Amino acid sequence: MAEYIPSPRDWVREQVELYERSGGTEGTTLRDTGLPVIIVTHIGNKTSAVRKTPLMRVKDGANYVLVGSQGGAPRHPVWVYNLRTNPMVEIRDRTVVYPMQAREVTDAAERARLWKIAVAAYPPYEEYQTRTTRQIPIFVAEPVR
Secondary structure, three states, rough: OEEEEEOOOOOHHHHHHHHHOOOOOOOEOOOOOOOOEEEEEEEEEOOOOOEEEEOOEEEEOOOEEEOOOHHHHHOOOOOHHHHHHOOOOEEEEEOOEEEEEEEEOOOOHHHHHHHHHHHHHHHHHHHHHHHHOOOOOOOEEEEOO
16 A cells, blocks of 8 residues: 655645544534535646645546645646546545546536536636636546446
8 A cells, every 4th residue: 555645734634634534524614614525536747646635526427526726826726737647536525536637627517617617616717727827627537347
């Protein structure tokens, strides 16, 4: 089993620890927003270590939509590169953990449809896109069959 390396960001590390320590009954919302989050467990593309990232809970049927917004920062979040290299992930949604495979959405029509779903779930995504010149990446995590 690969080594787990917690995030260097305090709030991320603390959220993941609370979420997992409670078995998914606490830490399930983004800071003070009350909006639901999931924990995405993925493998680092450079370290091969286990990484865990809280992301907004955006659902599309049985799939999860993962948005690489990073608040509109000029660079993609590190997890984007990890998923591009290692698409197998686990998604913890409250008390349930799902093995899933992520794929980056490149089809324009599918991306537009999923972007609308993401913005409906978390309206600040719209503003984040205006803050950056990069196209915010979208991934779909689908159940492993």
